[in-house]
Amino acid sequence: MAASGEVSSGQFRTVPLPESQLDFPGEPYSVSVLKVGYCRALTEDTFKADGSITLIQGPTTILVDTGGPWDRDFLLKSLKDRGLEPGDVNLVVGTHGHSDHIGNLGLFPAAKLIVGWDISEGDTYCPSGLAEGHAYCVDEHISVVPCPGHTGQDVSVQVAGTFAGTLLVAGDLFECCSDEDSWRALSMNAEKQEVSRREALRTADVIVPGHGPPFRVTRR
Ligand SMILES: [Fe+2]
Structure with a gap:
């Protein structure tokens, strides 16, 4: 039986990390959960909710999810604390179109935007293979991966080469480390999401979920 907080599902086990572990250095990309x-x-x-906000720094500066509109000042300050202005962010990824994840896109008019399966620069929308199931590669270390289920057009951001291994910023593909009792009720298509979750658990060493702290994945 899994220890408290751990979830064992066949050949995968999800294990909480210390709640203070929000920074994942790496080469060439480092990840910080803001x-x-x-x-x-x-x-x-009735519930209170907000989405995780994650910064990826390296050759490209990437923000994954922006929190809700109420996070505007928090987000600006968090970037400033790291010496960044909104204009320094090259790419903003909204993992899906819920208001607690994409509430501050307006801070980044100059960035490339990937929101769900739409890719745009300014008002120019570019072709994307996301709808056909293909990952969008930012470079050899970062890819935006389609992972539908929670909504019809979810994406995750996979970061290879952190010192903790391959890290996946997963949006609401995972609510939190121990979400086996809750994710289906929030899913538009649980069957598709189950497939997306299995693929994530097969490939990621650390997952940043949409509504909880990062956790580790171990495989048998
Ligand atoms: Fe959501």
Whole structure:
């Protein structure tokens, strides 16, 4: 039986990391979780939620999810604390179109945007193979991977070469480390999401979920 907080699913096990571990150095890309997303029930059908916000720094500066509109000042300050202005961000990825993930796209009008399966620069929309199941490669270390299920057009961002291994910024493909009881109720297509989750667990060493701290994946 898995220890508390761990989830064992066939050949994969998800293991919580220390809550303070939000920085994942690497070469050439390092990853920092600027904000840990959360989801807390207030009543039976009301909850407070915000999406994780993640910065990837290396040859390209990438922000994955921007939190909700209420995160505007937090996001600006977090970037400034790292010596960055919004104009320094080259690529903003919205893992899916929910308001707690893409509430601050307007801070980044000059960045390339990937939101779900749409890729745009300014008002120019570019072809993408995401809808056909193909990853969009930023370079040899970073790829944006389609992972539908939570919505119809989710993407994750895979970062190879961190010192913790391959890291996946997964949006709401995973709610949190121990989400086996909750993710299906939030899924538009649980069958597709199950396939996407299995692929993520097969390939990632660390996952940044949409509404909880990063966790590690171990394989038998
Ligand atoms: Fe969502």
